[in-house]
Amino acid sequence: MPAYLIVHAERRGDDTVIEDPDLTVEFVDGWALFKDRDPHGDMNIALAIPATQVARIERVDDHQEPIEQEPAPQKE
Secondary structure, eight states, rough: OOOOEEEEETTTOOOEEEEETTTTEEEEEOOOOOOOOOOOEEEEEEEEEEGGEEEEEEOOOOOOOOOOOOOOOOOO
16 A cells, blocks of 8 residues: 655654555645545545645555566576
């Protein structure tokens, strides 16, 4: 599940984690926009934060599926 850590620029120790199965983040016109899918399938803004109030945003979930590797075939 997508999860993002929002590290606030001024409020140290008051960081936020936001997560949702359909969560995305965009940076538009000085804003960090977190969007998720509503029951009708439309993407809507769930949270908007002015970029000046954010020190950084990190994706903190395990968003990459592990690749199962098979051993190389043995030469005979």
